Amino acid sequence: MREIKGVSAWVMGIFYVAFVGWSLYGAVTPIETYIFRMVHMGLIFALAFPAYPMLKKSFPKGWIADVILAALGVATIVWALCDVDQFIRRSTLPDPPDFYFGLIAIILLAELSRRVVGMTFTLVLVGFFLYCWLGQFFPGPLAHRGYELDRIVGHMYMTLEGMFGVPLSVSVSFVTLFVVYGTFMDVAGAGSFWMDLSLAIMGRHAASAGRGAVITTALLGGPQGSGVATTMSVAPVMWPILKRAGYTPNMAAGLIAAGGIGAVISPPLMGAAAFLIMQFLNVSFWDVVIMVTVPTLLYYLGTFFVVELEARKHNFMPPESSGKNAGQVLKTQGHHLISLIVLVILLGMGRSPQSAAIWAIVAVIVTSFMSRDRNEWLTPKRIILAAIEGAQNMIPVAVLLAGAGVIVGTFTLTGLGLKVSGLIMSLSGGIPTVALFLALLASMIIGLSLPITATYIMTVVMVAPALVKVGLPMHVAHLLAFYFAVLSEVSPPVGLSPSAAAAVTGGNPFGAMMQSWKYSLPAFLVPFLFSATTVGANLLILDAHLGGFVMALISGSAALFCLSIAIVGFLRGPIPLWQRALLVVASIDMAFTSIDFSLQGFIPLVIGAAVVVWNITKYRRQQAK
Secondary structure (H helix, E strand, C coil): CCCCCHHHHHHHHHHHHHHHHHHHHHHHCCCCHHHHHHHHHHHHHHHHHHHCCCCCCCCHHHHHHHHHHHHHHHHHHHHHHHCHHHHHHCCCCCCHHHHHHHHHHHHHHHHHHHHHCCHHHHHHHHHHHHHHHCHHHCCHHHCCCCCCHHHHHHHHHHCCCCCCCHHHHHHHHHHHHHHHHHHHHHHCCHHHHHHHHHHHHCCCCCCHHHHHHHHHHHHHHHHHCCHHHHHHHHHHHHHHHHHHHCCCHHHHHHHHHHHHHHHHHCCCCCCHHHHHHHHHHCCCHHHHHHHHHHHHHHHHHHHHHHHHHHHHHHCCCCCCCCCCCHHHHHHHHCCHHHHHHHHHHHHHCCCCHHHHHHHHHHHHHHHHHHCCCHHHCCCHHHHHHHHHHHHHHHHHHHHHHHHHHHHHHHHHHHCHHHHHHHHHHHHHCCCHHHHHHHHHHHHHHHHCCCCHHHHHHHHHHHHHHHHHHCCCCHHHHHHHHHHHHHHHHHCCCCCHHHHHHHHHHCCCHHHHHHHHHHHHHHHHHHHHHCCCCCCHHHHHCCCCCHHHHHHHHHHHHHHHHHHHHHHHCECCCECCHHHHHHHHHHHHHHHHCCCCCCHHHHHHHHHHHHHHHHHHHHHHHHHHC
């Protein structure tokens, strides 16, 4: 971001506060849908162009040009707001001013995406726009008749199917409030609380440093809801501890990134894609929280298994005592939990996410005065500064979601989702297992160059219909796409969080990605655990029977443990390669055939147990000699 000082900083600060205030106002007062989203988009134009320069180095002339572009972007919104009712009615046959203002708005949004999100995302947007326009030139089943430019602009700019669609609604209605809540918590000192609590409870064992990294990212990531933000918050604190324990720079960066990316699926906040699930499925946010809880626990459980086994293998050093136990930390800083408790209780009572977020923000402000450190008190000045910081954190997400609206608009205009879904159906032959692997493959390819939210949107509109056709419930298909999108963030050869962590630890970005992939590899089983079998779907708890839930949980935990042993190649001692291969087969079998009372259900469990018992017995005998 451009460094802004003096009067310009004051002006930008006013706009940042207005950006947050508009979402707060919309949460307590009904606002017409078009107006609510359009004003939000206008504020994005007004803030993003001055904040993010055209080039990496900001020149004085660049500032003037960016202000002009911001004013032009605002003008496209003002034109739409002059007479909203007539504007909407002209969407299929736009007037010349509608067309030109709309085309300018789309071009400006593409430029913002280049500056804020990255060139790859911009090329994707341009590619989808060209697909709408030149569809007749695309091959085979992807071809369509093509649309005139005025029809495309009308759809993308003048309806709720394009840049003002569901993704932008999620941005203004939900994500802004939760990002601001996370920022308020951070300004009030919650970040240091999570750090101190995790360091206090991790103990003094070989695996304690690794445990601390996972616990810290899990605790801090829930409120932040961002993998990169969590990674960068934790890395400077945890790297010295991991280094003393014996972790290499790449291993430490990979572990912190693997834990940080779990923040995106960690309730109660999660990432922007979780709010999209709520909108697409038309369910409450509490339902989404329930759905992701057990998969999130399994994600971190798999990481814990790898950490524990690797600590035994490398005999890491226990960390130094922090001098505080968990009770002492909770006694002095436990007030930071109150706002989270308020949030969870209100969501559980069925209150809207907006209402729950606002009351949680109020709770943060009130409880901040319980801190002994006056620098953590949320006084009026610090509230304004926190709101500005929250808006600054939100701008990249808002630009991404506005751009994602154009992607969604392409699918609704051209029917591309149904075309790709039909292609997946034909390739899978209607076999659910094959369709699941194709969904994973599609998500991995899309996620190579796109952020999690964009990956989820593209994957879910292409893959979810096909998965539903082969028998998966709609909520399972959406959560599957969400989970795959999250995992794409830690998969080589592109990984934002591992690269960011490597910058702190001094590691190699690609080496850090490979390590992050290693630590999160057991988690790649989790989507199959809750989607491959009817019993496994009980892990999402919705309408689950207790017996089926327990059975699925045992099966899932056993599969993660077996795969973790195979990855590390160590339990009480080294494990031969052929036994590791057996464990991989057993873990995959458990993921696709949940434990039951049949012979087939027990075979993978017996194989895994036999390898574990053999290894333990062998090395006990060696120690006894």
